[in-house]
Amino acid sequence: MDVRRCMIVVVHPTEQIEFAVESLLRGGDGLSRTLAWQALAPHLDAPVSLGAEAQAALGTFSPSAWTTISADEAGSAALAPLLAGGLLLQRGQDSEAARRDERLRATHWHPLAAVMHAFSRWEDVDAVRNMRESQIETASQMRRTLGAPPPHAAVVDGGSFPLARQPGNEFDALLGRRVTCRNFDADRPLPLAMLSQMLQRAFGSSACQREGDDLVFLKKNVPSGGGLHPIEAYVVVCNVDGLPSGLYLYQAQAHALKPVDSSTDIDRDFVMSMVGQQHWFADAHVLVVLAPRFNRTYWKYRQHAKSYRVVAMEAGHLSQTLYLSATDAGLGAFITAAINEKPIERALGLDTINEGVLAVCGFGWRDSQMTTSELDPAGHVWHPAAQAG
Ligand SMILES: Cc1cc2nc3c(=O)[nH]c(=O)nc-3n(C[C@H](O)[C@H](O)[C@H](O)COP(=O)(O)O)c2cc1C
Structure with missing residues (x-):
């Protein structure tokens, strides 16, 4: 089959931290840390977690030229998650991921902006x-929880060139x-x-x-x-x-x-x-x-x-x-x-x-x-x- 990488993807090394009693018992800090690679591809709804093999394989495919792979390769531990996750797309594939990837190719997003926009959207958040x-x-x-913030202005004392305050008019009153x-x-x-x-x-x-x-x-x-x-x-x-x-x-x-x-x-x-x-x-x-x-x-x-x-x-x-x-x-x-x-x-x-x-x-x-x-x-x-x- 012929495959190519999706148009835009950023791979992000993440760390998930959870409370872990065993760590405390061993004299540690009471936390367990799981490291993972997450692929952020804006044509997909959610991040895709990748093992090290799949993560390395992703970088070997062109997003523009088709590469022919065998059925064995498609089923391998390196490529199967990429195909299942919609990060590698087959020629002629009829899926939502493939359709969205095609549209993304036509839209001229800057890749980092596309990732930032797609993955900063909320669902069901109670702010x-x-x-x-x-x-x-x-x-x-805020003060108690966060400590002192950076100062309220870059320079807080009087400047070298004091400016005379101008009398206000209706526009100033509106702004006020x-x-x-x-x-x-x-x-x-x-x-x-x-x-x-x-x-x-x-x-x-x-x-x-x-x-x-x-x-x-x-x-x-x-x-x-x-x-x-x-x-x-x-x-x-x-x-x-x-x-x-x-x-x-x-x-x-x-x-x-x-x-x-x-x-x-x-x-x-x-x-x-x-x-x-x-x-x-x-x-x-x-x-x-x-x-x-x-x-x-x-x-x-x-x-x-x-x-x-x-x-x-x-x-x-x-x-x-x-x-x-x-x-x-x-x-x-x-x-x-x-x-x-x-x-x-x-x-x-x-x-x-x-x-x-x-x-x-x-x-x-x-x-x-x-x-x-x-x-x-x-x-x-x-x-x-x-x-x-
Ligand atoms: C981009 C932007 C996002 C804001 N989001 C919120 C918000 O989520 N909730 C809220 O109560 N106020 C929000 N505000 C209002 C600010 O809290 C407010 O502008 C600020 O406290 C200064 O008060 P003022 O606008 O009355 O001068 C937002 C303001 C801006 C510019």
Whole structure:
């Protein structure tokens, strides 16, 4: 049979540490350590553990040229796990691994970015429970558990060239009122016009430039690497007057919402899972999934060392624009990267080779009571007496 290695794989030497009484009895540190090779291949769903023989054999196959192997070789201890695990692929193989590998070859991911993206996605993670169990929920707990952090700035004393502080204007006041919102008012639906204004400002397109029939550059309020604007905004409407709750795709040029026909129930459980069980964000009136079409950016920046960074930075620009638009409208906003990407990808029906999820933002009316902490030391949003401890 003819085989070749999958397009992208990184082999990672791992160590699994477990508590072991025998080690203690022998005067050791009470831990057992298991070393293993793990193959991280983004066309597969999970890491594949490899023995030393298989790990060494993997490096002997080309990802581009086919190699003919015998049936005996295919069944050997070195090659059988590679074939079974989807790391070595047969010519003409009809499997999900082979199809995903073919698509990955066509997408121009930088290999390290592809591995990083694929293996940093969560499923069923409860970020709140994790923080509680790690004892890093509050500032004083963090200090106790983690010790002293690096200083809050690279240089903390006065500089050699003191700069005169400039008088503030309305824009400074707006910046001052931008405070991540963790207290939404569930009793007050958001008017549709406010949703419309928010989407228009943060994600809308005001003009476009065409080069021929199929190369279109949209103009938006945020910068975008290569002007390609790869990030789509999927809108989860939870509490908006005049708009049925559910999942929509925002169309930037048409300024319209297209309902997404999802196989997932877009209910409270789904929203909680989206935001890693952070109930303070699940209460938002509207949540927005920032979902890049990576292949749009990688069309220009092929196997480029910076292209994933470029897309990730664009998410930050969108989020800050959303924050400031919300602040200007008298609303609260948030962003979180502590998200369960995998159920979101399924709900959105994404092709996870070309598309993905980087973060979830949201906005809505801020509650009058602060139940979950917000960071407003200058009291721009909350009167000091109302601030949660
Ligand atoms: C990329 C990113 C991810 C964040 N993720 C979370 C999160 O998971 N949960 C949360 O409560 N806040 C999250 N935040 C908000 C920060 O905690 C917040 O920005 C920070 O405490 C400073 O407060 P401020 O935004 O009110 O100035 C995130 C912020 C950024 C920029």
